[in-house]
Amino acid sequence: MNSVFVICEIDEGKIADVSLELLTKGRTLSNTLGCKLEAVVLGHKLNGVEEELFPYGADVVHIGDDKRLDPYTTLPHTSVITGLFENEKPQIGLLGATPLGRDLGPRVSSALKSGLTADCTALEIGDHEDKKEKKSYKNLLYQIRPAFGGNIVATIINPDCRPQMATVREGVMKKEIYSPTHKGEVKTIDVNKFIKPEDTVVKVIERHMEKGRVNIKNSSVIVSGGYGMGSKENFEALYELADVLGAEVGASRAAVDAGFAPHDRQVGQTGVTVRPKLYIACGISGQIQHTAGMEESAMVIAINNDSAAPINKVADYVITGDVMDIIPKMIKSYKKNSK
């Protein structure tokens, strides 16, 4: 039985969270299918990387270690993954919906003429009956994703082409150790077989990465602002409230598009999915695109001057009024009562 493959990504010298989340999901899928779970890691100086992956259930770890694979550029990675997939014939190939995964995934799927579904929010195994062609399919990957700004959820399948490929955003799947003692096999990829001289034409001249990026996903309280905040200056009030509460600041897509907040703070389908203990939504109208990324919060407070805003439907508490007037009151109250 052909395997489930997860293409792993390295972040600050470690396997990225999104890759471990995908391995956790991949383990469930491969258990359902009765096949192996295999991980692929490409980069340079990867000694011992397999030890990070085995506890998440990888049965095989393919390692391609070469200086042409770090830093990441599209073509050498595409050639190695495409070549590996042609040899190994996975039935499923998963990638993180990160800048890397969304650069590499489409390229590989085009080269293999397989399908790719971007930014899935759920992956399941199921059957399919094609009534027109009178064909039935067993154990396909249901690639479930929102579309149309989140107003609909589509189930996409890939009946005839392999691998069935999908990308998933960070934080959408849960990361869970499968077994701390689980061990698998390491296979070295002979990258020289795959990388062509013309693959190295794109050069990274400079690279500035910020260490310890904003990680709103792991924050237990999130103060989030929308377009209704009105300006980047007004967003400062949210940082102030967040600072007092020990929270992180999030933002809706409209607020990010308007330049009120950076993209790494965006909550929602095209941003991060969060499940904090408390989510305070300030000046957010609550389009599905946004609520889909925060509705699993344990508690939601919505502050909005529109008493009919859709966000109120997913809120436990609604405060109707001027955000810029309410936030200082919250800060004052918290300072008074927390001692």
Next chain:
Amino acid sequence: MGLKIIVLAKQVPDTRNVGKDAMKADGTVNRAALEAIFNPEDMNALEQALRLKEKYKGSKVTLLTMGPGRAADIIREGLFRGADDGVLLTDRAFAGSDTLATSYAISCAINKIKEVDIIVAGRQAIDGDTAQVGPQVADKMNLPQVTYAEEIYSAEKGKIVVKRRLDRGVEKVEAPLPCVVTVNGSAPACRPRAAKLLMKYKHAKTISERQNESEDYLNLVNDRPYLNINEWTVNDVETDDNMLGLSGSPTKVKKIENVVFQAKETKVLSDNEGDIDELIKELIDNHTLG
């Protein structure tokens, strides 16, 4: 020497502004209530192309879009802002295309245009958010790609230098021309329409749009060939029909569901200090805060 630049653009429903009337009573999307717009990140891509055109004299910017007849609107939008001409690729044969079949059709149209130096496109379109068409066009044409671009610094001596905006940093990369560049929403916004260009191109039309026009108008187009928006059907481009539309699409939509929210039990508070104080106390007491 000037550059030959193609901007890939898509007309999309404005899913960012899904208002209260955008959902029908039965919970389905009321597509008619959504305005059809120039995909926002494609606008950022157009701006990058126009800047290159200003920088390198003799450059030409061609807008290419695939879609129904009314997508000619976004070609006009491009012309009003400084694009030199446009191509509308439209045919029922392209209907039902997934990203792979779309990319294939677009790459065939680009092959017809020939000797292109740079293909720029928005990173992704707001109706699907897949970010796949740019890289897949690059693959179909066997060209290098630079995604998540924020600024094209230069495109000369056969090389393009681009700043990329990633999740938590920036990267400066150099790629050989020709290549495909997809532009991020964090790139500079597109310039507004220029009044002069609006006057010049407001009567630009595709051949289908000209069908019911008066003889006077047709004479005008004969005198001013720039008023013609190229309209290509599947017969105008060289394609393998098996790779188009539904048959060229490996992915199929099995099921579509509308999203329906379960309303929670909600407590409504006033904005007076007392109410807010009560709430904060409660949150501290039940350890949600602190």
